[in-house]
Amino acid sequence: MPALCRDCLTQFDTGARCPDCHSPRVLTHPELFELSIAHMDCDAFYASVEKRDNPGIRNKPVIIGGGKRGVVATACYIARIKGVRSAMPMFKALKLCPEAVVIKPRMSAYVEASRAIRALMDELTPSIEPLSLDEAFLDLSGTEKLHGVPAAVSLAQLIKRMQDELGLSGSIGLSHNKFLAKVASDLDKPRGFSIIGAAETDDFLRDRPVSLIWGVGQVTKTALGKAGIRTFADLLRWERKDLNARFGSMGERLYFLARGQDRRRVSSHSPMKSISNETTFFDDTADPDVLDGHIWRLAEKVSDRAKARDLAGRVVTLKLKRSNHSLLTRRLSLHDPTQFADRIYRTARNLFDQVGNQGPYRLLGVGLSDLSPAEGADLTGDLLDAGAQKRTDAERATDEIRKKFGADAILKGRSLQ
Amino acid sequence: MKISIERSELLKAVGQAQSVVERRNTIPILANVLIEADGSNATFRATDLDIEVIDKAPVQVERAGATTVSAVTLHEIVRKLPDGALVTLTDDGASGRITVEAGRSNFSLATLPKEDFPVMASSEYETNFSIPAPILRRLFDKSKFAISTEETRYYLNGVYMHVAAGESGQMLRCVATDGHRLARIDAPLPEGADGMPGVIVPRKTVGELRKLLDDDDATIAVSVSETKIRFATPEITLTSKVIDGTFPDYTRVIPQGNTRKLEVDAAEFAQAVDRVATVSSERSRAVKLVLDEDRLVLSVNAPESGAAEEELGVAYSDEPLEIGFNAKYLLEIASQVDRENAVFLFNSSGDPTLMREGNDDSAIYVVMPMRV
Numbered sequence: 185m186p187a188l189c190r191d192c193l194t195q196f197d198t199g200a201r202c203p204d205c206h207s208p209r210v211l212t213h214p215e216l217f218e219l220s221i222a223h224m225d226c227d228a229f230y231a232s233v234e235k236r237d238n239p240g241i242r243n244k245p246v247i248i249g250g251g252k253r254g255v256v257a258t259a260c261y262i263a264r265i266k267g268v269r270s271a272m273p274m275f276k277a278l279k280l281c282p283e284a285v286v287i288k289p290r291m292s293a294y295v296e297a298s299r300a301i302r303a304l305m306d307e308l309t310p311s312i313e314p315l316s317l318d319e320a321f322l323d324l325s326g327t328e329k330l331h332g333v334p335a336a337v338s339l340a341q342l343i344k345r346m347q348d349e350l351g352l353s354g355s356i357g358l359s360h361n362k363f364l365a366k367v368a369s370d371l372d373k374p375r376g377f378s379i380i381g382a383a384e385t386d387d388f389l390r391d392r393p394v395s396l397i398w399g400v401g402q403v404t405k406t407a408l409g410k411a412g413i414r415t416f417a418d419l420l421r422w423e424r425k426d427l428n429a430r431f432g433s434m435g436e437r438l439y440f441l442a443r444g445q446d447r448r449r450v451s452s453h454s455p456m457k458s459i460s461n462e463t464t465f466f467d468d469t470a471d472p473d474v475l476d477g478h479i480w481r482l483a484e485k486v487s488d489r490a491k492a493r494d495l496a497g498r499v500v501t502l503k504l505k506r507s508n509h510s511l512l513t514r515r516l517s518l519h520d521p522t523q524f525a526d527r528i529y530r531t532a533r534n535l536f537d538q539v540g541n542q543g544p545y546r547l548l549g550v551g552l553s554d555l556s557p558a559e560g561a562d563l564t565g566d567l568l569d570a571g572a573q574k575r576t577d578a579e580r581a582t583d584e585i586r587k588k589f590g591a592d593a594i595l596k597g598r599s600l601q
Numbered sequence: 602m603k604i605s606i607e608r609s610e611l612l613k614a615v616g617q618a619q620s621v622v623e624r625r626n627t628i629p630i631l632a633n634v635l636i637e638a639d640g641s642n643a644t645f646r647a648t649d650l651d652i653e654v655i656d657k658a659p660v661q662v663e664r665a666g667a668t669t670v671s672a673v674t675l676h677e678i679v680r681k682l683p684d685g686a687l688v689t690l691t692d693d694g695a696s697g698r699i700t701v702e703a704g705r706s707n708f709s710l711a712t713l714p715k716e717d718f719p720v721m722a723s724s725e726y727e728t729n730f731s732i733p734a735p736i737l738r739r740l741f742d743k744s745k746f747a748i749s750t751e752e753t754r755y756y757l758n759g760v761y762m763h764v765a766a767g768e769s770g771q772m773l774r775c776v777a778t779d780g781h782r783l784a785r786i787d788a789p790l791p792e793g794a795d796g797m798p799g800v801i802v803p804r805k806t807v808g809e810l811r812k813l814l815d816d817d818d819a820t821i822a823v824s825v826s827e828t829k830i831r832f833a834t835p836e837i838t839l840t841s842k843v844i845d846g847t848f849p850d851y852t853r854v855i856p857q858g859n860t861r862k863l864e865v866d867a868a869e870f871a872q873a874v875d876r877v878a879t880v881s882s883e884r885s886r887a888v889k890l891v892l893d894e895d896r897l898v899l900s901v902n903a904p905e906s907g908a909a910e911e912e913l914g915v916a917y918s919d920e921p922l923e924i925g926f927n928a929k930y931l932l933e934i935a936s937q938v939d940r941e942n943a944v945f946l947f948n949s950s951g952d953p954t955l956m957r958e959g960n961d962d963s964a965i966y967v968v969m970p971m972r973v
Contacts, residue, residue: 516751516752516753517750517751517752518751518753519749519750519751519779519780519781520781530753531753534753559881559903560886560887560927560971563887563925563971563972563973564781564927564930564969564970564971565781565951565953565969565970566780566781566969567778567780567781567782567783567854567953567967567969568754568757568778568780568849568851568854569780573951
């Protein structure tokens, strides 16, 4: 059976230890050198970056997250032993692990680390689909000739370089499609390298819960549960048309995923569908002035991201979460797409006024969707609103000033509320 | 109820009804058409609570009565029946079913009680007048393209019909705008229309109204109140709520001092715009117009997909000008021109441009330029 040493990258045939360096970190799998779709997931990414940059906290439990009301963004593996999980409210995390070092996210550091990893991946293949800062799909099909080694070796090398050159660890899932590659990367974290071969796919999936599928959250899980579907084996008993009838397009996906089939390609150009930002308040608030300030700041953030990507959107969404966690969402279609903070703000503000006073709220979000290339957006003036042209010009000028002197060089008074 | 009706008559009546009913609605009876038979006529009534259409058709009434049935299903059935068929609708009033028979085809459809059907409250109409169909058709056909779809400014989601004072006295005027372009269409004021309250006729009503206006010889009876408008032919009565809002003061946005005058063959112009716009992305095509002594160069430059340029011989004798427009807006406006020449009046590349047909002021269009 083909085998690979993860330390010295020697390829050999069967054995518990590497014949060259005698390392026990050996990969063996019948399809090891045939599979080429991979999912790379960094281990406790934010926390690892912090530990790398501050060796003093290396052996302490570290939680990345912010504020009294915040949630855990990432917890290092030491904190995870205590039961801390991502998305857990901070107060709960600190109850479980009071000695934890809490660090506010330093996004710029993570973005930089992510770029460095991306640069290493770029050397392997042009087919990279990033899912977030710390994970990506890679399609290494056909790269064996180019690199002179099978995909598995290239991936082992990638992980090794991430460790040696960047001081960051990651886990690899290697399989024959995206769904299984993602499942695999999660099997043996941290520093894992898991393989799901074509021959073992059915056996592997049979008794696993359907919640393994990316996109099956609590709601879908409950819906599936009502239909008696808990495991992949349950799913296999369903006809395609019945799944379709009951679960719509999700049913179609489930039918194929149940058989370990996933035809989605690793695409570096997966178009962005929406841009949204939200904020959870330190204290619940119903104060319209405070909320207005948040709407503006979020509209500006969304606008900045749209401008950075040269996108404009036609649908503006406002999301409000009340103190009792019930969610209010309102959306409005614009006549023509926009990327301007002023229009996003005005539309969101309009939606906010429509909602009326249903606060206090604990969270507010602003989103932009139905995105298209920004070419031509916001370039036609408004006959009925003479001020619109001035505001647009002002925003263009503001953007120019910020480009030169930094993001804080000029602010709207509204954003200080 | 038992009636027999010629298939094409039924198709027309039910067709009108099924286009008014909302496809998605939570009140089941709103999906239905109310059929009432009495004497030698049957009326087919449908509503979405904002619009009500009543279509009268000649039928053989064997037994008077009334019932309601799904407008869409009935329409689909009638549509699929052979031309010239005689259709018999029978409802015994007890079974909750209506049978539809034509030749050897036999259908049984569920009904809902006619008492549950919402009938639009009748209104006191302050103004009543008659207007030839072609005139009304022109007023709405030439303005409806500019209706806004944006919900924030709901008062722009229709055509503003009102009485306006012009140089030659009062006239009946329709205005629509979405903030990027505006259409203002005038017609002579029909007798009895003075004092009519200005109303915003919703987009959907404009669409439904269009079906009443195909017959050039028809005369439409129009009744207007502050809250409703009614259009009637001898067969069809269309009643609609109007949009409850204030239409903005559009007179301020119609440029008065635009002096740079371009005269161009409208069809040639529209075709050229259409051609050069092909190279750019769908949504936001910008067309640049460069004007010089009797020469117009249209160009589109899309960095990712390509570039196009076309030159047209025109009449222009003012200072050179460069101005950009959204291709779609330009096309829509140019295609409104029925006669040969379109006249554009420009000011600067940042100001609204005015377009009219020749020297005719009864149809004018304003369009905002685009930065290029």
